[in-house]
Amino acid sequence: MPREFTRAERVADALQRELAVLIREEMGDPRVNFVNITAVDVSRDLAAAKVHVNYVEAREKAERAAGVKVLNGASGFLRTKLAKRMQLRIVPSLKFIYDDSGRRGQELSALIDTALAADKHNENQSGDE
Numbered sequence: 001m002p003r004e005f006t007r008a009e010r011v012a013d014a015l016q017r018e019l020a021v022l023i024r025e026e027m028g029d030p031r032v033n034f035v036n037i038t039a040v041d042v043s044r045d046l047a048a049a050k051v052h053v054n055y056v057e058a059r060e061k062a063e064r065a066a067g068v069k070v071l072n073g074a075s076g077f078l079r080t081k082l083a084k085r086m087q088l089r090i091v092p093s094l095k096f097i098y099d100d101s102g103r104r105g106q107e108l109s110a111l112i113d114t115a116l117a118a119d120k121h122n123e124n125q126s127g128d129e
Helices: 006-027 061-073 075-085 101-128
Strands: 037-043 048-055 092-099
Touching: 006 037, 006 048, 006 075, 048 061, 048 075, 061 092, 075 092
Parallel strands: 048 092
Antiparallel strands: 037 048
């Protein structure tokens, strides 16, 4: 039998979709252009949500921090817009957090590729002797 999804998981999924649209269409601040919502964690009582974001393009640490600060500053505005768009009795408070797991994953993958290439190079050199 398939696992049933909790209400918090369903709300998190809906919030992720709606926030992506709202940030893209309603916010005109260039510091939040090309923001990507990677995950939303909603508390069991649906009172709070942590929104994990990253950027499509590479940005400096200061730019990322400024973008997250803008999003946290606009959380009330976004929450009001969410209340109008979604059928929720309680709209969670929003806290935006920068998520660099994608960048870290790319760095680790590059390290692994480098190590594999070095191993292959070493095997080829020891086979030539």
